[in-house]
């Protein structure tokens with residue numbers, strides 16, 4: 001099976017400040033983060049595309065009991081990118097104790113930050129971040 005954009009290539013893009021997604025040549029949907037198949041129509045006819053880096057907060061939660069290596073509290077959110085794909089990440093730049101329902105629907109810009117590997121992961125990796133705009 002051919003991977004148009006591997007996890008490693010996606011991570012390397014994040015390191016360079018690039019948000020790489022996959023545009024479907026069958027239905028024009030954008031899949032982000034990258035997967036083997038189009039999130040809408042299951043096609044494998046995909047090409048690498050640059051995401052706009054803009055999105056909208058659709059849901060979030062404040063993590064107060066964190067896994068190994070993470071320091072609570074922090075905010076995990078789901079954002080809908082302007083391209084339509086939903087992605088999970090950390091909402092940064094706000095005090096987690098000030099997080100409230102008013103965050104729903106807020107516009108964000110996407111970036112990434114480095115998260116240290118733990119016992120259960122394959123090492124350090126970059127995770128998507130959201131910053132309020």
Ligand SMILES: [Zn+2]
Nearest residue numbers: 024027038041
């Ligand atoms: Zn498609």
